[in-house]
Amino acid sequence: MRSVWAASAAAFVVGGAAHAAPPPASAFGRIPVVVDAAIAPGGQKVAFLGGTSDQRVISIATIDQPGLPVLALGEVEAVSVRWAGDGFVLARIAYWESTGPRVAYRFERNIAITPEAKPAARLLDNDINSQYLLHQPVLGVTEAQPTRAMVLGLAGNGGAAGTDDTRIKRKGESGVVTALWKVDPANGDGQMVEKGNNDTVSWEVDLAGQPRVRLDVDELNHRFSVFGRAGGKGNWSPVWSGGSYESRRDYFGYSEPDDAIYLLQDDRLVKKRLADGGVEPLGQAGPSLHLVWDEHRHTAVGIATGLEKSSYEWLDPDIAAAAGVLTRAFKAQQVTLGGWSKDHTRFLVRVAGPSSPGTWYLYDRPAKQISPLADEYPELKGAALGTTRWITYKSRDGLEIPAYVTLPPGAQPGQKLPLIVYPHGGPRARDDYDFDFIAQFLATRGYAVLQPQFRGSWGFGQAFEDAGKGEWGGKMQTDLLDGVAALAASGDIDPKRVCIVGASFGGYSALAGAALYPDAYRCAASIAGIGDLGLLLVEDARLYGRESAGMGELRDDLGAASTERLMAQSPARHAGDVKVPVLLIHGDKDTVVPIEQSQRMAERLKAAGKAYDFVVLEGENHYLTKSANRTKVLEALEQFLAKNLPAS
Numbered sequence: 001m002r003s004v005w006a007a008s009a010a011a012f013v014v015g016g017a018a019h020a021a022p023p024p025a026s027a028f029g030r031i032p033v034v035v036d037a038a039i040a041p042g043g044q045k046v047a048f049l050g051g052t053s054d055q056r057v058i059s060i061a062t063i064d065q066p067g068l069p070v071l072a073l074g075e076v077e078a079v080s081v082r083w084a085g086d087g088f089v090l091a092r093i094a095y096w097e098s099t100g101p102r103v104a105y106r107f108e109r110n111i112a113i114t115p116e117a118k119p120a121a122r123l124l125d126n127d128i129n130s131q132y133l134l135h136q137p138v139l140g141v142t143e144a145q146p147t148r149a150m151v152l153g154l155a156g157n158g159g160a161a162g163t164d165d166t167r168i169k170r171k172g173e174s175g176v177v178t179a180l181w182k183v184d185p186a187n188g189d190g191q192m193v194e195k196g197n198n199d200t201v202s203w204e205v206d207l208a209g210q211p212r213v214r215l216d217v218d219e220l221n222h223r224f225s226v227f228g229r230a231g232g233k234g235n236w237s238p239v240w241s242g243g244s245y246e247s248r249r250d251y252f253g254y255s256e257p258d259d260a261i262y263l264l265q266d267d268r269l270v271k272k273r274l275a276d277g278g279v280e281p282l283g284q285a286g287p288s289l290h291l292v293w294d295e296h297r298h299t300a301v302g303i304a305t306g307l308e309k310s311s312y313e314w315l316d317p318d319i320a321a322a323a324g325v326l327t328r329a330f331k332a333q334q335v336t337l338g339g340w341s342k343d344h345t346r347f348l349v350r351v352a353g354p355s356s357p358g359t360w361y362l363y364d365r366p367a368k369q370i371s372p373l374a375d376e377y378p379e380l381k382g383a384a385l386g387t388t389r390w391i392t393y394k395s396r397d398g399l400e401i402p403a404y405v406t407l408p409p410g411a412q413p414g415q416k417l418p419l420i421v422y423p424h425g426g427p428r429a430r431d432d433y434d435f436d437f438i439a440q441f442l443a444t445r446g447y448a449v450l451q452p453q454f455r456g457s458w459g460f461g462q463a464f465e466d467a468g469k470g471e472w473g474g475k476m477q478t479d480l481l482d483g484v485a486a487l488a489a490s491g492d493i494d495p496k497r498v499c500i501v502g503a504s505f506g507g508y509s510a511l512a513g514a515a516l517y518p519d520a521y522r523c524a525a526s527i528a529g530i531g532d533l534g535l536l537l538v539e540d541a542r543l544y545g546r547e548s549a550g551m552g553e554l555r556d557d558l559g560a561a562s563t564e565r566l567m568a569q570s571p572a573r574h575a576g577d578v579k580v581p582v583l584l585i586h587g588d589k590d591t592v593v594p595i596e597q598s599q600r601m602a603e604r605l606k607a608a609g610k611a612y613d614f615v616v617l618e619g620e621n622h623y624l625t626k627s628a629n630r631t632k633v634l635e636a637l638e639q640f641l642a643k644n645l646p647a648s
Contacts, residue, residue, distance in 0.1 A: 022445065025638065027380050029441075029634050031051075033374055033376050033377070034360055037374075043343065056075070061373070063346070076094065084112070091110065112149075125189075130190075140298065148185075148209055149183045155192060179195045180205070193209065199218050201215050213228050213274075225242070239277070253291065287305060290310075292304060308402075325368075326370070337349060345364070355385045360376075387407055388405065390404060399455060403451055403453060404431055405451075406443045406449040414492070415492070419448045426456075428465065441638075445647055447641070448493050450483050455467040455471065455479055456469070502529065504528050509529075511531055525637055526598065531597045535597065536593075537555070589620060613640065
C-alpha cells in the first residue's frame with residue numbers, strides 16, 4: 001500500500017528539499033495543501049480538500065488503486081469535508097457576495113461530489129428562504145440508504161407544524177426562522193423536517209435523521225437552553241438552561257447511544273439523560289477540554305484535556321488501541337485522529353507540532369501499516385525551523401500565565417535575542433501545540449517569539465477566562481509585558497529589543513501596546529486589528545442588532561462598555577501617545593473586523609504626525625485565505641521588522 005499511496009500523494013503534493021538558507025515567505029504563506037480530509041465509512045476512499053494553489057480542489061484517493069480524480073472548485077475558501085455514506089463527499093466552501101460598494105457577505109455552502117470527483121449538486125438550492133442563511137452546517141447524515149444529509153436552513157415564520165412557540169408575535173420578530181431539512185445529495189433538493197421557533201438556533205439529530213435535541217437562545221434575555229425528546233418521541237421538554245448566552249460553551253453535544261447530552265459543570269464533563277434528567281460524571285476533570293466524536297455512532301469516544309498539548313482519555317477500546325500505536329510512533333508530536341472506517345480497521349491521522357508542519361497518514365490496523373498521504377507545507381520539508389517550549393510565569397497580580405516560546409533554529413541559551421510578542425486572537429481562544437506559520441516564519445528570521453495565553457484565553461478554566469472581562473486594554477496587556485520580563489530574566493531575550501505583532505484581537509493588542517503602553521515596545525504590527533472599540537460596537541450593532549445576544553456578550557467582555565471605558569481602551573483615541581513605528585495590514589473584504597478599524601487608526605496616526613505603514617490586502621477577508629495575501633503579510637512584516645528591529 002505504501003508505494004501506491006506515495007504515487008497518489010505525488011499527484012497531490014509537491015515535495016520539497018532541505019534549505020540551507022531560511023525558506024522564502026511563500027513557503028510559509030501558502031494555504032496548506034490539505035485543509036481537511038475525511039475517510040469514507042467503508043474505509044476504501046479518502047477525500048482531500050485543498051490544493052497546491054489558491055484554486056481549491058477536491059481530490060479522492062482510492063486505497064490500493066492508482067489514479068487520483070480531482071474536481072476543481074475554483075478560487076473559494078475551503079472549510080471542511082465529510083462523507084455522506086460511501087456515495088457522496090460533502091465539501092463545505094465559502095465565498096463572498098457584494099450587495100453594494102461597501103457591503104459584502106460571506107456565505108458557506110455544501111457541494112455534493114461523487115467518489116469519481118464529479119459534481120452532483122449544491123445542497124438545499126431548491127429553497128428560496130435558505131439562500132439567505134450565511135452558514136449551512138450539515139448536522140448529520142442518515143445511516144440507512146438512501147443516504148440523506150440533515151442540513152440547517154430557514155423557513156417562513158408562518159406558524160407551521162413543528163414549532164411549540166405559542167407566544168404572541170412581538171414587534172421586530174423576523175419573517176423567517178431556522179428549520180431542519182433532509183437533503184438528497186444526488187440532486188440537492190431538501191424536504192423540511194421541522195421548523196424552529198423564533199429562539200431556535202440548531203438541532204441535534206440521530207442516525208435516522210430524527211431531531212433529538214433542540215438548541216434555543218431566547219431573543220429577549222439571551223438565555224441558552226437545551227430541549228430534548230427522550231427516545232425521539234413526544235413533545236420537546238426542557239433539559240438544561242445555562243442562564244446566559246455565554247453558557248452555550250458548556251454544552252458539548254448529544255450522545256445517541258446514551259440518549260443524553262454532554263455538559264461542562266464546574267470544569268467537569270457530565271452526561272445528562274433526556275429521559276429522567278439523571279447526571280453522571282464522564283472522564284477526568286481537566287483544562288482545555290474537548291471531545292472526539294464517532295460520527296458512525298453519534299457519540300463521544302474520547303475526552304481531550306491538557307495545557308501544553310492535548311492528552312486523551314479514550315472511551316472506546318478500539319479507538320484507544322489505534323491511538324496508542326500512533327502516539328508511540330510519533331513521539332513528541334500531536335496526533336489527531338481525523339476519522340476512521342466504520343469497522344475501525346483504517347484510520348485517517350494528522351500529525352503536527354510547533355516545529356513540524358502537518359502531515360496526513362493512513363493507518364491500516366490489521367496490516368499494522370502507517371502510510372504517508374500528504375504534507376500540508378511541502379516546501380518546508382527538511383527546513384530548519386524554530387524550537388518551541390512551554391513555560392509559565394507570574395503576572396504582576398500573581399496569576400499564573402502559560403505561554404509558548406519559540407527560539408530561532410540553532411539559538412543558544414543566553415543569546416539575548418530580539419523578541420516578538422505574538423498574542424492570539426479571540427480573545428476567547430488559545431494557541432495550540434501545532435504549526436503556526438507566522439510564528440515559525442519569524443523564528444527563521446532570527447527572532448524569539450512569545451505566544452502568551454493571557455487571562456481571558458479559553459481552555460484554562462472558567463475563573464481564568466472570567467479574569468479577562470473588562471481588561472482588554474488593562475491586565476490582558478500587562479500579562480504580555482510580564483511575559484517579556486520573565487524571558488528577560490531567563491537571559492533568552494534582550495528586553496530593549498521587543499516588538500509586538502498580532503492578528504484580530506492580537507492586532508488590537510499590538511495597537512494597545514503602542515498607544516496605551518508607549519514605552520514597552522520598539523514597534524507594533526496589527527493584522528486585521530481593532531483600533532476603536534466604540535466604532536466596533538457601532539459596526540456590530542449595525543450588522544447584528546443592538547439588542548442581539550452577541551452584542552450583549554461583547555459589552556460584558558468590554559466591562560459594561562461605558563463611553564469613558566471605551567475611549568480609555570481604544571488605541572485610536574490615544575494615537576498621539578504612540579512613540580514607535582506602526583504597521584497596519586487589513587483585508588478590504590473583512591466582515592469580522594471591517595477595514596474601517598485600520599483606516600481609523602491610520603487617520604489618527606497621520607493627524608498626530610506618527611510613523612506608520614498601511615498595507616491593504618485586495619480581495620481578502622479576516623482569515624487570510626489566499627496564499628498571495630498571506631505571503632504579502634509575511635513579506636511586509638519582514639521588511640518592517642528589518643527596519644525597526646533588525647535581528648542582527
